[in-house]
Amino acid sequence: MPKVLISDKMSPLAEQVFKERGLDVDYKPGLDKDELAAIIAKYDGLAVRSSTKVTPKILDAAKNLKVIGRAGIGVDNIDVAAATNSGVVVMNTPFGNSITTAEHALAMLMALARQIPQANASTHEGKWEKSKFMGVELTGKTLGLIGCGNIGSIVAERALGLRMKVLAYDPYLSVERAADLGVTKVDLDELLSRADFITLHTPLTDQTRGLIGKQAFARMKDGVRIVNCARGGLVDEAALLEALDGGKVAGAALDVFAEEPATANPLFGHERVICTPHLGAATTEAQVNVARQVAEQMADFLLTGGVMNALNMPSLSAEEAPRLKPYMALADEIGSFAGQLTETGLKRVVVEYEGHVAGLNTKPLTAAILCGLLSPLMDSVNMVNAPVIAKERNIDLTEVSHDREGDYHTLIRLTVETEKRTRTVSGTLFSNQAPRLVEVNGVRLEAELAPHMLYVVNDDKPGFIGALGSLLGQNGVNIATFALGRREEGEEAVALVAVDDALRDIVLDQVAALAHVRQVKRLSF
Structure with missing residues (x-):
């Protein structure tokens, strides 16, 4: 059975779920990088929170690793690009702590508006400074959301309930979705200039790092208040300190910092800054949920092939996986067939889905085709890294779906353009289970692929089939199946011959020497 390592502190429920699903699991939180590197090769799955750093060094040592599961949203501690190149699926749990994090942002918003932490500390010291802690109301104020995904949309809903006006900046937010939420979609400049409060709910990327810096503060109205419960690094902390001291920013509430654990920070001790130690997801309910x-997600992947909330692979639910299994096999065979015939650089790949298959989840099928296509040409290719490898090599990929049915109830057609030629391969399922090739380069045939096969392209001439069969027999090669097809009488013909054992080079040379032969290939599946 697959073996999983939990390397960060996590609710006991995770270990319980793994065991109930029949997986072998070790719970070892607190490993340092060297200890993790020393043992990671034993595991198929790695479950982490934010403490474990999954670096290229760890991935190089993880020879059997298939999936990394992040119990939470952010994957700053995981080198996703390196994991993808290593063929490792990276999953997170984007919905498990959404409400908890949104509620913490709202709590920070209220605490900031009424200076609750400062007033609490003052009162505990025996002071009674009512006039010092004059706050502001949220009702009627404008809240600017930077990011309106799972968490941002919950904040928006609650803020509207507080009678705030809500602006949202999110490049992925549609006008229709904004209308459904009751928010106004704006660009970043307009949000900065209009908002009384600004709260961030966006991931940390190269594009968003330092998003709120000197220039952003300059565009804000005087007395703005900032809340960041998303990711440290989104706000330039030095620029924030300058804006606080200069009076541009009336207050800031921060749950995250550029360097964590944050035991020292220039913002600590500032009278108008509220800080918490990354508590966004720190509720009992959230910890259990994630x-x-x-x-569950990791177990589904390791046991059934189901892929949910993956950052580097198309989603495939545990319910879909069994239904797609025969189609995945067909896709892999089509890709592998074309890949084994490819001898020059790939330029363009077109995948067409026709009939019943067009209504299914075709993203994993395309990944399977690319994996099959590239595997004969290079090492260490799987469904995770095949699309990335194709992109890195400037292979143009096009997917087309046709709802119509043609000659077959379901059909997958692969067109591969190389530096020298264009090749097509089509396949279908017999009885919705058994993969069959039904067309190669415009030549119709019906072939079941086998572990050892001979592929021959020849001129359609009398006596060729007999000559080929005799040659194989003379060499002690037993034929299992023999599939034939031709374009037109006397033109190009294709033979796909399944044999019991791998063909020797000398046999291939003899076949190539037969009259009318254009191409000979040894194939394996």
Whole structure:
């Protein structure tokens, strides 16, 4: 059975779920990088929170690793690009702590408006400074959301309930979705200039790092208040300190910092700054939810092939996986067939889905085709890294779906353009289970692929089939199946011959020497 390592502190429910699903699991939180590198090769799955750093060094040592599950949203501690190149699926749990994090942002918003932490500390010291802690109301104020995804949309809903006006900046937010939420979609400049409060709910990327810096503060109205419960690094902390001291920013509430754990920071001790130690997801409910979800997702992947909330692979639910299994096999065979015939650089790949298959989840099928296509040409290719490898090599990929049915109830057609030629391969399922090739380069045939096969392209001439059969027999090669097809009488013909054992080079040379032969290939599946 697959073996999983939990390397960060996590709810016991995660370990329980793994065991209930029949997986072998070790719970070892607190490993340092060297200890993790020393043992990671034993595991098929790695479950983490934010403490474990999954670096290229760890991935190089993880020879059997298939999936990394992050119990939470952010994957700053995981080198996703390196994991993808290593063929490792990276999953997170984007919904498990959404409400908890949104509620913390709202709590920070209220605490900031009424200076609650400062007033609390003052009162505990025996002071009674009512006039010092004059706050502001949220009702009627404009809240600017930077990011309006899972968490941002919950904040928007609650803020509207507080009678705030809500602006949202999010490049992925549609006008229709904004209308459904009751928010006004704006660009970043307009949000900065209009908002009384600004709260961030966006991931940390190269594009968003330092998003709120000197220039952004300059565009804000005087007395603005900032809340960041998303990711440290989104706000330039030095620029924020300058804006606080200069009076541009009336207050800031921060749950995240550029360097964590944050035991020292220039903002600490500032009278108008509220800080918490990355508590966004720190509720009992959230910890249980993300632990359960990450374990269920990883178990589904390792046991059934289901892929949910993956950052580097198309989603495939545990319910879909069994239904797609025969189509995945067909896709892999089509890709592998074309890949084994490819001898020059790939330029363009077109995948067409026709009939019943066009209504299914075709993203994993395309990944399977690319994996099959590229595997004969290079090492260490799988469904995770095949699309990335194709992109890195400037291979143009096009997917087309046709709802119509042609000659077959379901059909997948692969067209591969190389530096020298264009090749097509089509396949279908017999009885919705058994993969069959039904067309090669415009030549119709019906072939079941086998572990050892001979592919021959020849001129359609009398006596060729007999000559080929005799040659194989003379060499002690037993024929299992023999599939034939031709374009037109006397033109190009194709033979796909399944044999019991791998063909020797000398046999291939003899076949190539037969009259009318254009191409000979040894294939394996």
